[in-house]
Amino acid sequence: MICSKISELIGFECHPLSDDGSVAMIDTPFAFADGDGVPVYVEKLANQVRFFDDGNVILHFRGRGVTLDDHRHTRxxxxxxxxxxxxxxxxxxxEIWAKADEAPAAFARYMSTLLAVCAWEVDQTGASTDTSLFLDEVTMCLRAWKPHASIGEGADYVGVSGQVxxxxxxxxxRAVLAIGTHPATVSTAAKKLLDIxxxxENAELDVLVVIDDRQDAELAKREGLVLDSVSSVLMxxxxxxNANTPRLQ
Incomplete structure (x- = not known):
């Protein structure tokens, strides 16, 4: 019957990595743009289960020449x-941790993240992946526009879901979020802002979203409409x- 062959049919296999079977690697049919398989590992500790990538997502992007040296580069x-x-x-x-009986939902959330990363990579084809550069540009312009303002690293906020x-x-x-126009980024930004x-406790929070419209102004305008109901949007x-800054090429 097909059920006995389903693992082979759809490309999911589990390979134990420890003698006691508490750590395993899961093969999936999902892959990055260059064909590398997405990393899926699972670890069981007492009544907790962890799904994680063992650092391989960062290694994948470093292998493609993306600088990921600090929190700005990995944002x-x-x-x-x-x-x-x-x-x-x-x-x-x-990584994501969950109680053993909540492992299916945690696995789904982990895979959703990896697929979002894969989609982001495809969207970035031919574009700069150094997102820290855009944040630096935003910071520079904000300082020039408002020289007497206090500008610092972003704070943490807890959403209604409990997620930080x-x-x-x-x-x-005022909270500031700097994003590009690719759909994965806009979608995750909208979800984040809605949750927050x-x-x-965040009822009075004022958020400014700066969208990089320099490559595709019409797309940026459309995506800005998605976020306009939960934040102020500035192209x-x-x-x-506003900063009287020549356009950066």
Whole structure:
């Protein structure tokens, strides 16, 4: 019967990595743009289960020439992962923990993150993946526009789901998020902002989203409409004019 062959049919296999079987690697049919398989590992500790990538997502992007040396460079991974409850830990691993009876839901959230990363990579084909450069540009323009404002690293906010999200910057206490126009980024930003705004303690939170419209102004305008109901939206070209800064090429 087909059920006895389903693992072979759809490309899912599990390979134990420890003698006691508490750590395993799961083969899946999903792959990055260059054909590398997405990394899926599972570990069981007492009544907890962890799905993780063993740092291989960062290794994949480094192998493709992407600089990932600090939290600014890895922010795109956090932005894609956090709305799904997945964290980028201090070891550079994408991971999610769950009780054993909640493992199916945790696995689904982990896979959603990896597929979002794959989609993001495809969207970035032919474009710069150094997202920290855009954040640097936003910071520079904000300082030129508001020279007396207090500008610092973004704070953490807890959504109604209990998930913790980190913003990119703080501008006189106002949260700032800097994003591009690719669908995966806009979708995760919208999910993040909706979750945060639904929490009572964030009722007075004012968020400014800066969208990079310099490559495709019409697309940026359309995506801005998606976020307009949960934040203030400012196009990068407008921010550059506010800062009286020549357009950066």
């Amino acid at each position: 795109f991974l956090r932005n894609l992962a956090e709305p799904n409850g997945v964290q980028l830990n201090a070891m550079g691993e994408l 999200y980190k913003m990119d910057l703080q501008l006189d206490g 705004s639904a929490a009572t 990068m070209t407008r921010l550059e004019r």
